[in-house]
Amino acid sequence: MRLHLCAVGRLRSGPERDLLDDYATRFDRTGRALSLGPLVQHEVEDKRGGGMGAEAELLARAVPAGALLAVLDERGAVLSSPELAQLLAGWRDGGRQDVAFVIGGADGIAPELRGRADFALSFGRMVWPHMLVRVMLAEQLYRAASILAGSPYHRV
Template sequence: MRLHICAVGRLRAGPERALVDDYLTRFDRTGRALGLGPVSVHEVEDRKGGGMEAEAPLLRRAVPAGALLAIMDERGRTMSSPDFAEMLARWRDAGRQDVAFLIGGADGLAPGLRAEADQAISFGAMVWPHMLVRVMLAEQIYRAASILAGAPYHRV
């Protein structure tokens, strides 16, 4: 099952990019044997500054046809790392070919785009900078593969 991180904004060289790259490289080594991966990152940018309504069609175009749509949103479901891993396994076992995780810009995701989501996921009630959400999502994807592989990275 291919995973796609579709995000508003360009992640430039720096600590956030290094962390995302590291976690996705780790995931690639662990996830492939589990039928997960690869992960591809699709970055979109609204150069005219139209906010979330202008970003929504750009994000829609980044999502592969037929992909399950999972949005990162503070109003979404909070879950434990094992629950997240189990959710990915369930999607994989149900025959999903692609899952797209959407991360909005500074203002979040447009209401219409949120309404299209198959799953809304939250990292808690706090609002996180969208660049950090990318890092946290990459880490949780890697952690999920580690949990599913029975590796000691995640301890309950």
């Protein structure tokens, strides 16, 4: 099952980019044997300043046809790492070919795109910088794959 990280904005070189690339590589290595991955990154940028609506259109175009749409939203489900691992395994075992995790820009995700989501995931009620959320998601995907692989990376 391919995973897609669709996000507003370009993540330039720096510590966030380094961490994101590191966790994506770890996920790809660990997930391969589990039929998870690769993690494909799609960055979109609204250069015309159209706001959340324009960002939503660009994000929707980045989501592969037929993909399960999972948005990162503060109103979404708050899961433990093992619960996320089981969710991914369930989607995979249910025959999903693609899952797209969508991260909005600084103002969030437009309601019309959020309303089309099959699932909404939250990293808690706090607001996180959208660039950092990419790193947090990639780490949690790697952690989920590690849990499913029985790796000692995740400790309870």
